[in-house]
Amino acid sequence: MVAIVVAVGTARSWRASLAGAAGGLLVLAAIVVALGPALERVSLQPLRLVVGALLLVFGLGWLRKGILRVSRDGWMAGGVGYEEVDEDGAVSGRFDWTSFVVSFKGVSLEGLEVAVIVVAFGSAAGDLPSAAAGSAVAVVAVGLLGALAYRLVARIPRRAMQLFVGAMLTTFGTFWAVQGTGATWPGDTWALAWLAGVYLAFSLGASRLATGWRAQRARSAPAALELLEEPT
Amino acid sequence: MTSALKAFVRFWVDFAIGDDWSIAAAAVLGLGASGALARAGDPAWWPLPVVVIAAVLLSLRRAIARGG
Numbered sequence: 001m002v003a004i005v006v007a008v009g010t011a012r013s014w015r016a017s018l019a020g021a022a023g024g025l026l027v028l029a030a031i032v033v034a035l036g037p038a039l040e041r042v043s044l045q046p047l048r049l050v051v052g053a054l055l056l057v058f059g060l061g062w063l064r065k066g067i068l069r070v071s072r073d074g075w076m077a078g079g080v081g082y083e084e085v086d087e088d089g090a091v092s093g094r095f096d097w098t099s100f101v102v103s104f105k106g107v108s109l110e111g112l113e114v115a116v117i118v119v120a121f122g123s124a125a126g127d128l129p130s131a132a133a134g135s136a137v138a139v140v141a142v143g144l145l146g147a148l149a150y151r152l153v154a155r156i157p158r159r160a161m162q163l164f165v166g167a168m169l170t171t172f173g174t175f176w177a178v179q180g181t182g183a184t185w186p187g188d189t190w191a192l193a194w195l196a197g198v199y200l201a202f203s204l205g206a207s208r209l210a211t212g213w214r215a216q217r218a219r220s221a222p223a224a225l226e227l228l229e230e231p232t
Numbered sequence: 233m234t235s236a237l238k239a240f241v242r243f244w245v246d247f248a249i250g251d252d253w254s255i256a257a258a259a260v261l262g263l264g265a266s267g268a269l270a271r272a273g274d275p276a277w278w279p280l281p282v283v284v285i286a287a288v289l290l291s292l293r294r295a296i297a298r299g300g
Contacts, residue, residue, distance in 0.1 A: 049263075053259065053260075053263060054247070054248060056259050056280075056284070057248050057249070057250065057255065057256045057259050058247055058248070058250070060250070060255050060256075060259065060284055060287075060288060061250030061251060061252075061255065063288060064250075064251065064252065064255065064288055064291055064292065064295075065251070067288075067292060068292065068295055068296075068300060071292075071296075097243060098243075098247060101247065170284070174280055174281055174284070177259075177263055177266075177280065178263075178266050178276070178277050178280055181263060181266045181267040181270050181276065182267065182270040182271065182276075183266050183267075183269065183270040183275075183276035183277050184277070185277050186275075186277065191277070195281065198281065199281075202285050202288075206288065206289060206292060209289075209292075210292050210296060213292075213293060213296045213297075214296055217296060217297065217299075
């Protein structure tokens with residue numbers, strides 16, 4: 001949840017990402033207040049399918065763009081702090097609804113899952129306030145970790161960030177969408193870790209492969225021109 | 233009102249489909265395969281990652297061949 005907000009904020013727009021997270025938390029609070037203990041009976045499966053599928057296709061789009069840019073311009077071109085022209089990024093001065101939606105969905109879905117767990121534990125123990133207080137402390141602690149991670153994440157060049165964020169959104173999207181179909185993951189929640197490793201390894205391999213394809217195309221293009229210009 | 237509705241629809245289409253519709257189509261295909269395997273009681277986690285990885289590779293190949 002925090003990882004998505006920090007990553008989207010760094011890669012696109014902090015204002016929209018934080019607004020999306022706040023919106024997600026507000027909706028979540030409203031759902032928890034309205035449903036209370038009845039939350040335990042809410043089926044998360046259709047929600048996981050829809051939110052997961054949307055995060056997946058959006059993440060794949062970013063992953064593709066990130067790989068194309070890294071293969072074209074390299075990882076570090078422009079250096080740290082270089083303001084890269086990003087034709088697909090947020091337009092400065094305008095609210096970035098894409099960042100808002102991604103953060104909103106990430107926070108509301110994961111938050112709802114946490115809320116269901118809190119209600120389940122709280123109801124079982126007959127002490128809902130203690131369970132809610134425990135989860136509130138966890139939210140503050142994880143939020144602080146996210147704020148600390150921001151400084152590290154902000155140092156990563158933008159095109160590399162786009163590739164990593166794409167891989168991360170693809171990971172969450174795949175995980176939730178597959179769960180939404182009724183399937184189970186080997187290792188349950190640990191699948192998030194190995195799936196992230198698989199997508200990251202794929203991204204790095206694909207950017208190398210794409211660099212090779214670009215070089216091959218650059219070599220073959222002048223040769224084709226020479227053949228065309230050759231007098232008969 | 234109509235332009236706001238058009239912008240809203242365009243936003244969601246751009247969000248879901250992006251630059252290459254074939255990737256979104258592959259994701260739907262992979263999810264369908266996972267759903268079918270899950271209903272049959274077979275391991276169903278693998279089709280989606282396999283299909284989307286293949287789709288991204290093909291999309292990258294096409295984009296670079298077109299000079300992207």
